[in-house]
Amino acid sequence: xxxxxxxxxxxxxxxxxxxxxxxxxxxxxxxxxxxxxxxxxxxxxxxxxxxxxxxxxxxxxxxxxxxxxxxxxxxxxxxxxxxxxxxxxxxxxxxxxxxxxxxxxxxxxxxxxxxxxxxxxxxxxxxxxxxxxxxxxxxxxxxxxxxxxxxxxxxxxxxxxxxxxxxxxxxxxxxxxxxxxxxxxxxxxxxxxxxxxxxxxxxxxxxxxxxxxxxxxxxxxxxxxxxxxxxxxxxxxxxxxxxxxxxxxxxxxxxxxxxxxxxxxxxxxxxxxxxxxxxxxxxxxxxxxxxxxxxxxxxxxxxxxxxxxxxxxxxxxxxxxxxxxxxxxxxxxxxxxxxxxxxxxxxxxxxxxxxxxxxxxxxxxxxxxxxxxxxxxxxxxxxxxxxxxxxxxxxxxxxxxxxxxxxxxxxxxxxxxxxxxxxxxxxxxxxxxxxxxxxxxxxxxxxxxxxxxxxxxxxxxxxxxxxxxxxxxxxxxxx
Numbered sequence: 001x002x003x004x005x006x007x008x009x010x011x012x013x014x015x016x017x018x019x020x021x022x023x024x025x026x027x028x029x030x031x032x033x034x035x036x037x038x039x040x041x042x043x044x045x046x047x048x049x050x051x052x053x054x055x056x057x058x059x060x061x062x063x064x065x066x067x068x069x070x071x072x073x074x075x076x077x078x079x080x081x082x083x084x085x086x087x088x089x090x091x092x093x094x095x096x097x098x099x100x101x102x103x104x105x106x107x108x109x110x111x112x113x114x115x116x117x118x119x120x121x122x123x124x125x126x127x128x129x130x131x132x133x134x135x136x137x138x139x140x141x142x143x144x145x146x147x148x149x150x151x152x153x154x155x156x157x158x159x160x161x162x163x164x165x166x167x168x169x170x171x172x173x174x175x176x177x178x179x180x181x182x183x184x185x186x187x188x189x190x191x192x193x194x195x196x197x198x199x200x201x202x203x204x205x206x207x208x209x210x211x212x213x214x215x216x217x218x219x220x221x222x223x224x225x226x227x228x229x230x231x232x233x234x235x236x237x238x239x240x241x242x243x244x245x246x247x248x249x250x251x252x253x254x255x256x257x258x259x260x261x262x263x264x265x266x267x268x269x270x271x272x273x274x275x276x277x278x279x280x281x282x283x284x285x286x287x288x289x290x291x292x293x294x295x296x297x298x299x300x301x302x303x304x305x306x307x308x309x310x311x312x313x314x315x316x317x318x319x320x321x322x323x324x325x326x327x328x329x330x331x332x333x334x335x336x337x338x339x340x341x342x343x344x345x346x347x348x349x350x351x352x353x354x355x356x357x358x359x360x361x362x363x364x365x366x367x368x369x370x371x372x373x374x375x376x377x378x379x380x381x382x383x384x385x386x387x388x389x390x391x392x393x394x395x396x397x398x399x400x401x402x403x404x405x406x407x408x409x410x411x412x413x414x415x416x417x418x419x420x421x422x423x424x425x426x427x428x429x430x431x432x433x434x435x436x437x438x439x440x441x442x443x444x445x446x447x448x449x450x451x452x453x454x455x456x457x458x459x460x461x462x463x464x465x466x467x468x469x470x471x472x473x474x475x476x477x478x479x
Contacts, residue, residue, distance in 0.1 A: 030045070030047055031045075032044075032045045033045050035176075036176055037174075037175050037176025037177075038176040039080070042131045043131070044131050044132065044133065044134055046132075046155070049086075066083065066084070066085050066086075066126075067083070067084045067085075067086070068081055068082070068083045068084075069081065069082050069084075070082075085124065085128075085130055094152070094153040094216055094217065095150055095151065095152050095153060095216075095217050096150070096151060096153055096156070096188070096191070096192070096214060096215065096216050096217070097148055097149070097150045097213070097214070097215040097217065098148065098149060098150075098151070098191065098211065098213070098214055099145075099146065099147070099148035099149075099211075099212045099213045100118060100135070100146050100209055100210065100211055100212060101143070101144060101145040101146065101209070101210050101212055102116060102142075102143060102144045102145075102146075102169070102203075102207065102208070102209050102210075103143055103207070103208045103209075103210065104142060104143070104206050104207055104208065105141070105142040105143065105144065105169075105181065105207055106181050106182070106204060106206070106207055107142060113140045113141055113142050114140075114141070114142060114171040114181075115137050115138065115139045115140060115141075115171055115172040115173075116137070116138055116141070116144045116169060116170065116171055116172070116181065117134060117135050117136065117137045117138070117146075117169075117170055117172055118134070118135040118146060118167055118168070118169055118170075118209075119131060119133075119134050119135075119167070119168045119169075119170065120132050120133040120134070120151075120156070120165060120166070120167055121165065121166040121167070121168070122155065122156055122157060122158065122163070122165060123157075123163055123164040123165070123166065129166055132151070132155045132156060133149065133151055133155070133156075135147070135149065137172040145212075148213065150217075153188060156188055157187070157188045160188075161187065161188045161189040161192070162187050162188075162189055163187060163188070164185050164186075164187060165185065165186050165187055165188065165191075166183060166184075166185050167183060167184055167185070167186065167201075167209070168180065168182075168183040169181040169182050169183065169203055169207070169209065181203065181204070181207065182203035182204045182207060183203065184201040184202065184203050184209060186199075186201065186211075191211060191214045192214055192216055198210050198211060198212060199211040199214075230311040230312075230316070236350050236378055236379050237311055237316065239308060239311060246378040246379070246413050247307070247348050247378060248304055248307065248308075249413075249427060250348050250376040250378060250413050250427075250430065251300065251303060251304060251307070251346070251348060252300060252304065252427070253427035253428070253430045253431045254346055254374060254376070254430070254431050254434055254435065255267075255300035255303065255346065256300055256431075257431050257435060258344060258346070258435070259299060259300055265298065265299045266296040266297070266298060267296060267297050267299070267300070267302070267303055268287070268295040268296050268297075269287065269288040269289065269295060269297050269303045269306050269307065270285055270286065270287060270288065270295065270325050270328060271283075271286050271287075271288050271307075271310055271314070272284040272285060272286070272320070272321060272322075272324060272325055273316065273317055273318060273319070273320055273321070274286065274310075274314035274315060274316055274317050275314060275315040275317045276314055277313055277314070280315070282317055284321040284324040284325070285324040285325055285328055286314075287306075288303070288306035288307050288309075288310045289306040289309070289310075290306075290309070290310070290313065318354070319354035319355075320349060320352060320353055320354050320355075321353075321354060321355040321358075321359075322347065322349075322353050322355060322358075322359040322362070323355050323358035323359045323361070323362040325345070325347065326345065326359065326362040326363065326366060326373065327362050329343055329345045329366075329371060330362065330365060330366045330369055330371065333366070333369040333370050333371040334369055336370065337369065337370060337449075338451070339370065339445075339446055339449070339451035340454075341370065342370045342371065342372075342442055342445070343369075343370060343371035343372075344371065344372050344373075344374065344438065345371060345372070345373045345374070346374045346376070347373065347374065347375045347376070348375075348376045348378060349375070349376075349377060349378070349386075350377065350378045350379035350381060352381065352385060353385040353386065353389075356385055357398070359389065360389070360396055360397070360398040361398040361399065363389060363396055363398075363403060363407065363408060364396065364397065364398045364401050364402070364403045366407060367403035367404040367405050367406075367407050368404045370445050371407065372407045372408075372409070372437075372438055372441045372442070373407055373408045373409070374408075374409050374410075374434045374435075374438075375389065375390075375408065375409070375410040375411075376410075376411060376412075376413050376430070376434065377410065377411070377412045377413060378413040378414075379413075379414075380414070383410070383412055386410045387410060389408050389410060390406075390408050390409065390410040391403065391406040391407075391408055392406070396408070404448075405441065405444050405445070405448075406437075406441065407441055409434055409436075409437045409438075411430065411433050411434050413430065416429050416430040416433070
């Protein structure tokens with residue numbers, strides 16, 4: 001076995017020699033398994049190291065990511081060589097459960113039958129192979145059935161589904177000189193196609209190995225459970241081919257009415273609470289269409305399209321911060337305070353607000369600007385914080401300052417679900433409720449600032465064209 005250690009002693013010198021176990025301080029991080037009776041061990045256990053751009057890591061930088069060093073320890077005696085290979089791990093999180101059996105195995109033992117086991121190798125980019133798994137030994141049989149085993153796909157092929165996987169078959173010997181029987185090659189893609197049927201590999205002219213089962217699974221992390229997954233039906237963002245999710249229903253219900261009061265029908269749409277490609281940075285203020293220079297979407301249909309596309313490219317991630325998007329709209333509203341424009345921010349969220357103090361301050365600041373905020377809460381949460389922001393019972397305050405006016409309207413989406421399945425009626429009720437306070441909020445801003453309505457546009461008068469005008473002679477097709 002090999003023990004991997006690094007570090008220095010307390011005085012800053014190199015590790016002192018050891019007369020017993022290998023010297024090891026806090027920097028020791030693991031040992032391989034023990035392989036009996038061999039001078040050429042091929043260790044299975046892998047060690048995962050984090051890569052740091054700002055630090056020197058010679059192993060990763062070695063030619064071919066391969067490091068070969070002589071073993072030292074006994075003066076004047078050659079102790080052999082240690083070879084270490086390194087490879088960057090892909091972000092593949094699939095695991096696979098495999099089970100194999102053999103048939104008509106070649107008899108290698110003079111007495112009795114054989115004791116077969118399988119050894120799996122992942123191919124490397126330089127054409128070499130790295131051992132990644134060994135099965136157990138099945139004693140005294142020519143028709144072995146090995147136990148099913150689970151292995152990460154990145155260990156088998158580093159996420160490359162077409163990379164070659166070599167499988168060798170051995171007859172186990174007590175002295176460590178295992179007899180080679182034969183080998184075959186496959187790939188993860190080839191094995192995964194066998195989920196519904198057996199796949200047979202010919203090892204020799206007479207000996208066959210059969211893949212009995214191949215069950216693919218995705219390893220879930222803690223974050224997967226707390227952030228939700230749009231591909232799962234339990235997610236509020238689930239993209240069902242049959243109906244809109246709660247987010248989309250709320251957006252369409254409110255947006256289709258609001259858009260009639262916007263002249264150009266171009267809406268900036270922002271997302272918050274996600275990891276963005278390509279570097280996975282967390283953002284609470286990102287354009288749904290992926291274009292920071294032009295976050296505008298054409299109509300509510302354009303917003304919905306951007307929303308669905310963003311779910312395919314970003315990773316939903318907590319916590320839930322409201323203040324960045326409120327401040328974003330407030331920056332635009334602060335530039336147009338003459339009454340020529342009025343801004344309405346629609347926020348649809350399912351989570352507890354994790355920046356409550358900052359959100360309150362943002363709303364207090366925005367209350368003096370030409371803007372209103374509509375919050376629709378989706379999901380089963382209690383929404384206590386969102387109710388507090390509504391300000392119907394008590395004017396919202398921050399650091400001793402009270403909001404100049406009430407600009408927030410909150411409703412829980414679940415209160416407007418028609419249990420009989422009439423989504424048109426329920427969404428009409430939702431839109432009516434959340435938009436009911438907008439006219440009064442708009443008027444309160446205009447009145448407190450003495451802003452009068454602008455002059456009415458001149459009445460429409462049809463234009464009489466000359467008889468020979470091109471518009472009268474050109475044929476026009478309308479659909």
